[in-house]
Amino acid sequence: MDKTVTLAHGAGGRQTSELIDQVFRAHFSNPDLTADDAAVLNIKGGKLAFTTDGFIVSPSEFPGGNIGKLSICGTVNDLSCMGAKPLYLSCAFVIEEGFPMDKLEKIAAAMEKTAKEAGVKIAAGDTKVAGKGQVDGVFITTTGIGQIMDDANTSGFNAKPGDAIIVTGDIGRHGCTVLLARDEFGIEADVTSDCAPLWGTVKAMFDTSKDIHVIRDATRGGVGTVLYEIAEQSKVGIRLDSKSIPVADGVKGVCGMLGLEPLYLACEGRLVVFAPKEIAPKLVDTLHKGKYSKDAAIIGEVTCDMPGRVIVKTEIGAETLLPPPGGELLPRIC
Amino acid sequence: MDKTVTLAHGAGGRQTSELIDQVFRAHFSNPDLTADDAAVLNIKGGKLAFTTDGFIVSPSEFPGGNIGKLSICGTVNDLSCMGAKPLYLSCAFVIEEGFPMDKLEKIAAAMEKTAKEAGVKIAAGDTKVAGKGQVDGVFITTTGIGQIMDDANTSGFNAKPGDAIIVTGDIGRHGCTVLLARDEFGIEADVTSDCAPLWGTVKAMFDTSKDIHVIRDATRGGVGTVLYEIAEQSKVGIRLDSKSIPVADGVKGVCGMLGLEPLYLACEGRLVVFAPKEIAPKLVDTLHKGKYSKDAAIIGEVTCDMPGRVIVKTEIGAETLLPPPGGELLPRIC
Known part of the structure; x- marks a missing residue:
């Protein structure tokens, strides 16, 4: 050949x-x-x-x-x-x-x-x-x-006040990895892409409970963009607890050096899941047993107030608006 | 915007x-x-x-x-x-x-x-x-x-000796048009692409007879490449009658000047159809009434001998092998 x-x-x-x-x-x-x-x-x-x-x-x-x-x-x-x-x-x-x-x-x-x-x-x-x-x-x-699947009915329009928000693992690894692979910044860090096929992850969640309102994969635009989309589609507010958001040390370090927000870095193997608060801990238990979701965590909740907005409670307890997505952060990361 | x-x-x-x-x-x-x-x-x-x-x-x-x-x-x-x-x-x-x-x-x-x-x-x-x-x-x-559709069973593997071969209109217009649109040869000719959606054409044929063995659209590689593929898949020979093959005058002229074979120029709105000889005239009658198939014609037949080959009877009656497809004639025509 x-x-x-x-x-x-x-x-x-x-x-x-x-x-x-x-x-x-x-x-x-x-x-x-x-x-x-x-x-x-x-x-x-x-x-x-x-x-x-x-x-x-x-x-x-x-x-x-x-x-x-x-x-x-x-x-x-x-x-x-x-x-x-x-x-x-x-x-x-x-x-x-x-x-x-x-x-x-x-x-x-x-x-x-x-x-x-x-x-x-x-x-x-x-x-x-x-x-x-x-x-x-x-x-x-x-x-x-x-x-x-029969009984499955997930959509960005289905988020409800009282839902817990889960991510299935640490965020921003794919975007960070591709950025470093371009060799433009001369930064070395031990980061690998989270890229993974997630049907098994989803199936395990549905086997635990059918009452899942939204599942979205946080690819281009990252978790932040997905959350803003869902907040708008479902006309709800979103409140995140910054210290619960899993971010790998390597990604944190790179973001610190370059002034990037991990919530806006692409993932290619992470889901954002909205489900009633009551069943969320059970879903997280299930996720912790999965190959691609060992670091799953509840990172926030859906509120009636502030529809269309994403609020972040910072490490020191203050509440700030997550800047809405816009502009090109990282072209060609997917 | x-x-x-x-x-x-x-x-x-x-x-x-x-x-x-x-x-x-x-x-x-x-x-x-x-x-x-x-x-x-x-x-x-x-x-x-x-x-x-x-x-x-x-x-x-x-x-x-x-x-x-x-x-x-x-x-x-x-x-x-x-x-x-x-x-x-x-x-x-x-x-x-x-x-x-x-x-x-x-x-x-x-x-x-x-x-x-x-x-x-x-x-x-x-x-x-x-x-x-x-x-x-x-x-x-x-x-x-x-x-x-129920009863439809068309495939490149289904050609049978005794089938007539129909094209649904004049051939090579799309390839010729794109070639001229590139302005590389300084040739002007009144040729437009045959590009057209052909579900209506196919439906009309099936309404006439379900006994259609092969339908293929002759895009990249043209009618010649499609015929060689079918001859190989169905292990049959193909015999074309060159004077029955519809080619627009403009396309003929351009091919003459540049030494191109119309059978190898792309079409984007032409079908190659194989059906038993007995029903072929009825199919062609139907095609003549259609918007995109007014110039449909029977151009040849399927034979037992010479499996895998395409033979062309020239205008003066001689029989020659159509050179098998290979190499790049026109990149990026589709």
Whole structure:
């Protein structure tokens, strides 16, 4: 096989077929993977979740993952947030001419491994090649179909006063990791991305209680952006207790040096969960037993007052408004 | 609103919401369009078609369409080829910093119009922004779900000796149009892209007869590449009659000047159909009444001999092998 991707790999002829067979089909093979214009899926009726996400992270490899792993986690997690068991994914690649084949191979291998862990099948794909300088490395778009569980009814519009707010682990690791991987600040810190597929985490919560109002994954924009969105969609206020918010020491250190707010750093393996105060401790107990949620914590509560706002109780007990999200903090972190 | 797309539009905060509301939601609005992590779709069970396609065409506007129209047609047509009524689409955008907002608006408007014509709803989306020079203009990935009609069973593996081969119109217009739009050859010709949504065309054929073996849209790689794929998948030979293949005069002229083979130029609104010889004339009659298939023609037949090959009977009666596809003829034409 060629050592790099060429324009011929994207022309739709023999070389395209070879690339698909040798790299993608080799890793994604399953009985539902299509060789036609579309996959044929046997799906029982009912409520399906459907979501898409484009991944353009730079650099495409970072401590804790690469763009391949990220592209599976992102879409699996979006489905999971709706209480949907991930069933099928499609993946569309845009690759820069000259991209190293061994790097593409590593990306496909990470996708295979992560899809397997999440229990999802890759059923359809597409490969385009753009000329040198017309795309930066590789972009991947994944789209997913999931079967929404009976009784699951989660939405950003469902937060209620009296809900406790849970995060499933320490926050901001992915954004911090990608920032450092860019080598622009000359800072070294022992931080790895939290990037992980979270269907198992969601399933364990639903097995504990069906009464979960909101699940959102805090990706681009971080936990702070997600909280502001939910506060607006549900017309409620949010009050956080800053000392309960789990942040790894490495992330804290980097944020301190660069003046960043961990609440606005991206996560790729963390959920924000709203559920009635009474059941929250039980959910946290469940989460503490999970692979990706050992540091889950209740970080705040939903209030009737101050609808649309997020208030933070600081370490010394003062209450301040979390500055609303806006502007670009970190482009291309997902 | 800003006049160009900025990195802040891709950061996931306030500006991202504004861009989505003002450009995408304004055009794609429908009751199933999600404001959560995934759309919730009520789908009756059974066989669903699922397909994805990335669009990176350069230039992003061309006579007869733009990347927005193309991105809807491409996925609608892939679903249609499986005998599936297109139900839902997702769209993921990667936009270059500095991309003009009015151009993005035109793209979204074309998507709205084409989706409406095809009877498909846009249910989910994603917007990423890459820095200047990190992506060329705008790339769009669409993914579609369709309901496969009872009795429909089309596949590239189903061609049978005795089948007639139909194309639904003159070939090579899209590839020729994009080539000329690049202004690299200083050739002027009155050619517009054939880009069109073809669910109506497919439905009309199925209403005429269910006994259709293969439907494929001849996009990247053109009719020639599709025929070689089917010949290989079905282990059959293909014999074309060159004088029956419809090619517009403008396309013929350009191909003559540049030494191109129309069979290898992309179409974005043409189907290749395999059906038993006996019913082919009836299908062609039906096609002649359709908006996008007035020039449909029987161009050849399937044979037992020469499996995996495509033979062309030339205008003077000689038989030659159509050179198998390979190499890059025209990158970024879809």
